[in-house]
Amino acid sequence: MTTNELHKFLEYLTQQNIVWAPKRVDGELVIEQVFDPKKVELTSELPLYSFKRILVPDKEVLFNYQNSQIKPEIKSPNQVIFGLTIPDLKAITFLNQVFAKDPYFQERLKKSLIIGHSLVPTENYQFFIEKFTEDILEHLKFDIFFAVRGKNYIVYSGSEDGQRVLDNFGYKNYEHVEYVGPIREQGPEAQMLKIREKFYENQQLWQDLGNRCIECGKCTLVCPTCFCFDIFDQPGLEVGCGKRCRAWTTCFYTDFSEVAGIEIDSQKPKFLSNTASRIRFWYEHKFVRCPDQFSLPGCVGCGRCTKVCPVGIDIKENLQKILKGKVK
Amino acid sequence: MLNPYLPKIAKIKKIKPESTDAKLFTLEFVNKSDRADFCFIHGQFLMMGLIGFGEAAFDICSSTVKLDTFELAVRKVGTLTEKLHQLKVDDLVTIRGPFGNGLDPKVYKGKDLLLIGGGCGFITMRSFVADYLANKLPVNKLDVFYGCLNEASLFFKDEYSRWQKKTSLSIALDKPSPKWQGVKGVVTNLFNDSQDFSNTIALIVGPPVMYRFVIDELKKRGMVDSNIYVSLERRMYCGVGVCQHCAIGPYYVCKDGPVFCWQQLKDIPNAI
Numbered sequence: 070m071t072t073n074e075l076h077k078f079l080e081y082l083t084q085q086n087i088v089w090a091p092k093r094v095d096g097e098l099v100i101e102q103v104f105d106p107k108k109v110e111l112t113s114e115l116p117l118y119s120f121k122r123i124l125v126p127d128k129e130v131l132f133n134y135q136n137s138q139i140k141p142e143i144k145s146p147n148q149v150i151f152g153l154t155i156p157d158l159k160a161i162t163f164l165n166q167v168f169a170k171d172p173y174f175q176e177r178l179k180k181s182l183i184i185g186h187s188l189v190p191t192e193n194y195q196f197f198i199e200k201f202t203e204d205i206l207e208h209l210k211f212d213i214f215f216a217v218r219g220k221n222y223i224v225y226s227g228s229e230d231g232q233r234v235l236d237n238f239g240y241k242n243y244e245h246v247e248y249v250g251p252i253r254e255q256g257p258e259a260q261m262l263k264i265r266e267k268f269y270e271n272q273q274l275w276q277d278l279g280n281r282c283i284e285c286g287k288c289t290l291v292c293p294t295c296f297c298f299d300i301f302d303q304p305g306l307e308v309g310c311g312k313r314c315r316a317w318t319t320c321f322y323t324d325f326s327e328v329a330g331i332e333i334d335s336q337k338p339k340f341l342s343n344t345a346s347r348i349r350f351w352y353e354h355k356f357v358r359c360p361d362q363f364s365l366p367g368c369v370g371c372g373r374c375t376k377v378c379p380v381g382i383d384i385k386e387n388l389q390k391i392l393k394g395k396v397k
Numbered sequence: 398m399l400n401p402y403l404p405k406i407a408k409i410k411k412i413k414p415e416s417t418d419a420k421l422f423t424l425e426f427v428n429k430s431d432r433a434d435f436c437f438i439h440g441q442f443l444m445m446g447l448i449g450f451g452e453a454a455f456d457i458c459s460s461t462v463k464l465d466t467f468e469l470a471v472r473k474v475g476t477l478t479e480k481l482h483q484l485k486v487d488d489l490v491t492i493r494g495p496f497g498n499g500l501d502p503k504v505y506k507g508k509d510l511l512l513i514g515g516g517c518g519f520i521t522m523r524s525f526v527a528d529y530l531a532n533k534l535p536v537n538k539l540d541v542f543y544g545c546l547n548e549a550s551l552f553f554k555d556e557y558s559r560w561q562k563k564t565s566l567s568i569a570l571d572k573p574s575p576k577w578q579g580v581k582g583v584v585t586n587l588f589n590d591s592q593d594f595s596n597t598i599a600l601i602v603g604p605p606v607m608y609r610f611v612i613d614e615l616k617k618r619g620m621v622d623s624n625i626y627v628s629l630e631r632r633m634y635c636g637v638g639v640c641q642h643c644a645i646g647p648y649y650v651c652k653d654g655p656v657f658c659w660q661q662l663k664d665i666p667n668a669i
Contacts, residue, residue: 139406171639300402
């Protein structure tokens with residue numbers, strides 16, 4: 070596909086759907102809804118905010134209630150998420166495992182056309198980032214993928230939806246890749262297994278990070294794989310009416326692990342009682358629980374958390390320290 | 398696709414005050430098919446909620462074999478439980494679950510089972526006792542240790558005489574009235590040197606501070622880590638191992654627990 074054809078394809082998509090794509094707002098690349106296809110930037114730069122809120126909204130309704138009548142609200146608009154880099158496609162692939170049995174996420178994914186490209190972020194985060202090769206495509210969730218070759222694109226479809234859209238647009242020269250699941254034939258990532266094995270060795274690391282982290286939770290907001298949530302009821306104006314909602318939280322909030330009980334120093338009992346235990350919990354989720362549960366790291370190496378951290382906590386440095394093991 | 402967030406509706410059939418700040422609710426699913434589907438293992442829990450006020454986790458404290466109704470004991474400790482205490486017979490609550498892993502009967506089949514409950518943790522033990530009294534618990538012998546603050550906060554006290562016909566129930570009260578004839582102090586005061594735990598499985602449920610002390614006493618009497626089970630409390634929202642609130646190291650209390658073998662947990666920071 071030529072650049073010209075790609076622009077026409079984007080125009081075609083924006084005519085019929087809500088299209089989300091990377092564009093620049095006040096100098097910062099972000100994924101936003103686009104109305105003018107010319108504003109879309111296909112670049113190796115990672116948008117600061119990922120696609121996350123489109124598939125895992127910051128707040129969503131699980132069901133509406135009226136007294137004891139419960140009506141689930143499972144719905145999604147038809148939408149296109151265009152221009153995702155490989156780390157973000159990996160994040161979608163990961164979230165698809167996490168929310169495999171979640172009807173809300175699955176409905177949204179079904180109604181979303183995921184379109185990726187092969188430009189790899191230039192910043193070298195060393196962990197879990199990889200260059201594009203054709204054989205990784207069968208392990209990524211996408212509908213259409215553009216492999217950049219000079220000024221042209223090699224086009225792949227990754228689903229029947231992707232094929233249908235390309236056919237309807239009138240482009241036939243694409244190759245189909247069948248999604249075979251997130252894990253490669255040679256098994257889970259070696260780096261992930263090494264980090265998992267050594268995770269509990271360096272106890273000093275958590276004390277040090279606990280002294281630096283100010284628990285702002287920015288890392289959890291920009292992380293494309295962070296998905297912790299609260300569930301709460303939001304009463305409506307009429308008697309007995311309301312919504313049960315699910316909304317993002319962060320494990321850095323002090324109430325995250327709070328339980329009922331007798332307050333000590335006007336603090337409710339909690340199991341993650343200090344910053345060190347909470348930041349370890351964040352890493353534990355990504356590098357212990359996710360590998361154990363899904364054989365996947367809960368990190369795609371995008372480095373967004375490092376970029377936004379106001380006190381300069383660098384995930385790459387910390388993973389290196391975990392790998393070094395016990396501090397003598 | 399099954400929606401794990403949609404609760405079932407249950408009707409309150411009976412409310413019995415249990416202690417100064419606790420009530421026992423007898424519940425029945427409104428839908429016949431929900432009644433027919435309901436089954437659980439000792440130690441599993443339900444998410445009980447009240448429309449408009451959210452949900453929380455409660456251990457089921459009734460029989461696993463007599464399932465037409467089920468029972469949850471609720472201590473008034475927060476907004477939801479306060480609202481639950483205001484409910485009357487025939488009011489409706491929401492139920493999700495049962496969730497998690499209870500204590501698998503294979504673990505204690507043919508052995509002695511020692512249940513050690515502290516405070517609200519004692520609630521869990523009632524479902525074992527109910528089945529034991531009906532000859533439906535495949536154990537050699539059942540012993541129950543209960544550590545509680547005082548007489549007024551004891552759970553299920555009008556059932557003890559019935560229990561004690563078949564089981565031994567030992568109670569220690571931390572701050573009893575002068576009239577109390579039994580053991581004083583914490584639950585570990587119920588241990589003595591004549592106890593033999595060589596063929597015993599223990600389940601401990603109680604406040605975090607209790608576990609270490611009880612485990613020490615059990616190990617002093619020859620019990621190995623792999624025969625010690627603990628049931629843990631955590632903040633929970635989803636109940637299906639996603640929301641992360643109840644995670645401990647590599648585990649989720651809602652999915653891998655709430656009953657864990659101590660062997661699994663002993664090296665994990667912040668577990669107890």
